[in-house]
Amino acid sequence: MNLPGRHLLLLTLGLLLLTGCGAARQTRIHHSQLLSFGTLVDISLWDASPEQIENAERIIHDELHAMHHDWHAWQPGPLTETNQQLRGGEWFVCPPAILPLIVQAKQLYQRSGGLFNPAIGQLVALWGFHSDTLPKGPPPPKEAIASLVARKPGMDAIVIDGQRIRSTNPAVQLDFGAFAKGYAVDRIIEKLIANGIGNAIINAGGDLRAIGRHGDRPWRIGIRNPRGPGVLAGIELSGDESVFTSGDYERFFRYRGKRYHHIIDPRTGYPARGVTSVTVIHDNAATADAAATALFVAGPEEWHPIARRMGIKYVMVVDDKGRIHMNPAMARRIQFESEQKPEVVLSKPL
Ligand code: AMP
Numbered sequence: 001m002n003l004p005g006r007h008l009l010l011l012t013l014g015l016l017l018l019t020g021c022g023a024a025r026q027t028r029i030h031h032s033q034l035l036s037f038g039t040l041v042d043i044s045l046w047d048a049s050p051e052q053i054e055n056a057e058r059i060i061h062d063e064l065h066a067m068h069h070d071w072h073a074w075q076p077g078p079l080t081e082t083n084q085q086l087r088g089g090e091w092f093v094c095p096p097a098i099l100p101l102i103v104q105a106k107q108l109y110q111r112s113g114g115l116f117n118p119a120i121g122q123l124v125a126l127w128g129f130h131s132d133t134l135p136k137g138p139p140p141p142k143e144a145i146a147s148l149v150a151r152k153p154g155m156d157a158i159v160i161d162g163q164r165i166r167s168t169n170p171a172v173q174l175d176f177g178a179f180a181k182g183y184a185v186d187r188i189i190e191k192l193i194a195n196g197i198g199n200a201i202i203n204a205g206g207d208l209r210a211i212g213r214h215g216d217r218p219w220r221i222g223i224r225n226p227r228g229p230g231v232l233a234g235i236e237l238s239g240d241e242s243v244f245t246s247g248d249y250e251r252f253f254r255y256r257g258k259r260y261h262h263i264i265d266p267r268t269g270y271p272a273r274g275v276t277s278v279t280v281i282h283d284n285a286a287t288a289d290a291a292a293t294a295l296f297v298a299g300p301e302e303w304h305p306i307a308r309r310m311g312i313k314y315v316m317v318v319d320d321k322g323r324i325h326m327n328p329a330m331a332r333r334i335q336f337e338s339e340q341k342p343e344v345v346l347s348k349p350l
């Protein structure tokens with residue numbers, strides 16, 4: 001997720017409907033954009049009634065509101081309250097908006113070998129990314145990074161007993177930035193389905209989940225080029241699939257010619273190296289989101305075993321030399337857009 005980049009500036013705008021559905025019924029495709037609490041969401045619906053369109057926009061608005069209020073890592077709300085309590089180490093009743101995320105995040109943390117680690121909120125804050133504006137550098141002192149890494153914050157330190165939780169490690173501070181958007185997209189899709197909507201794409205800044213089809217053909221989407229404008233590749237989606245990308249271009253600063261971005265390797269405390277973007281396709285959006293972040297951290301050498309552990313079947317890793325690492329099933333689906341085909345490194349099947 002890229003919460004803060006487009007975030008606060010637009011907060012006061014609340015819900016802004018940018019485009020309407022004028023010709024929607026004639027073409028049977030409805031496109032609109034919602035700018036809600038700083039997150040721009042593209043909605044595509046096939047064959048939806050005006051009532052369903054209205055419901056969809058309300059559902060999306062409500063979910064994004066919940067996401068920004070409940071799960072914000074630095075503005076006061078349920079997550080900052082939870083973090084304060086976790087520091088104390090005592091049992092407390094976890095806010096209901098937070099508990100299910102902790103449960104799911106603990107599983108994803110385990111399956112990612114700790115590379116998806118939403119317990120490293122203090123490290124993300126130390127790098128200056130818990131702010132509505134991007135840091136300018138310099139990077140934090142290496143001693144401060146090393147001492148936080150040595151305290152080993154991890155999701156396994158959070159113990160759950162019914163509605164109550166506690167942390168056995170006071171260095172644990174939650175930051176759901178790597179999977180809250182996926183979690184919210186899953187909830188939106190569930191509610192759309194409950195409203196009888198069977199053919200839709202919910203695209204939040206390039207991260208999306210698609211259900212059904214675009215009439216008699218599959219949905220087609222583009223994956224952004226991490227270095228430059230435009231689209232790197234296109235892909236057709238079938239049935240119910242989520243496509244999530246983590247990139248070093250989303251939130252970063254430059255200092256003395258070096259790029260420092262927001263995806264932190266919990267093992268070193270530094271921004272993960274070797275990768276510019278990772279795209280994952282999976283049925284569940286929260287898992288796809290967490291996996292994209294974890295595989296970014298794993299890098300070009302280690303992504304394959306972690307993807308396997310997380311049950312991911314389609315991965316594309318763009319490394320810092322511009323080479324594209326993919327498993328064969330992903331390679332069969334990817335259609336490169338530019339004339340010049342990039343160098344592709346095929347992995348073993350997942
Ligand atoms: P994403 O764009 O989904 O890869 O999420 C990146 C965001 O997740 C960052 O802005 C941080 O808030 C948080 N984050 C950074 N590194 C990690 C990590 N290794 N595990 C979990 N969350 C992280």
Ligand code: MG
Nearest residue numbers: 178289290293
């Ligand atoms: Mg992610």
